[in-house]
Amino acid sequence: MISSAATLGATLTVPSTIWGAKQDVPAQFWESTGKQNRIRCLLCPRGCLLKPGMVGPCKTRKNKKGVMVTLGYSNPCALHVDPIEKKPLYHVTPGAKALSVAIAGCNLHCKNCQNYTISQASPLQTRNYSLSPNALVQKALENNCSTIAYTYSEPIAWYEYMYDAAKLAKKAGLKNLMITCGYINPEPLKKLCTYMDAANIDLKSFSDDIYKKLNAGTLDPVLKAIQIARDCGTWVEVTNLIVPKWTDNIGMIGEMCQWLCHNVGKDVPLHFSRFSPLYKLAHLYPTPTSILIKAKAVAKKAGLNHVYLGNVAKQDTNTYCPHCNKMVIERRGYLILSNHIKNEACGYCQKPIAGIWS
């Protein structure tokens, strides 16, 4: 049993916790093979073939007598009120409170995972709340959160809970935010984007080989997911965690930035994030600030308008108008000190600034 997963905001009152998951519900996106009750999962590019009784490597999807069920539905292991800036989403309603929720599980297995105690666990192992999608939405409203963030672990692994909650949240006038690895097939992603206002998608590197070795995934589906979400009208920001000796090649970072600029657009915010030694890469050192600064310079040179550094002290995290270069959002840590965006545009030159500002 894993007890460290549950996190509770100081102002948040939630039901008492229970060990393990009590509910499994029918899953979406799978097919029967027609042979010996074997089924294939169609949710993510891994396309797992599961015999009866088997659970996928995401630890959340199970073949129960020839039918796929999702484990942990309504049993989040983490619930917290965060500033939206912490996600990070810098171009979405600055200063908003996000009710942040996670169920254990992930369909990637990154050696550097910062949340491995819940992402690499099964919902059957964690200490969980009992919180239906409807109760989650009510919690957000009670706590004056204008957004719900599906985050911390990998929300694709608990797709059905996220989807059902997002649908109800939208009806209640809340915004939905997904913090994800983007390792999902096009059809479920398009369906989800109907209700998803914004996504921060991790682009872990720009190398298929590194994706295979570091993350147990592949690059192409993530690139496609970024484009599909953008095309569906979901606001997309991208995070690239720079891991020393793995993803710190400046040439590769430059190629990634050029791809983003040409295929997603120069207004997509890119967050370079500092790695902290953890999990299977605990022997490494934190990303040197000099590498993060170089990455930012390379991204700006490639033409990206909004490049931020995360998890690193004393760096400029303000937003500047790409037209007149005036500072339009001033931040200190996760705090918004001033906001000069008016009517979705720069308050100085009145030209539009990409994002969801109201």
Ligand code: SF4
């Ligand atoms: S979501 Fe889980 S079960 Fe489905 S294909 Fe991906 S890893 Fe396999």
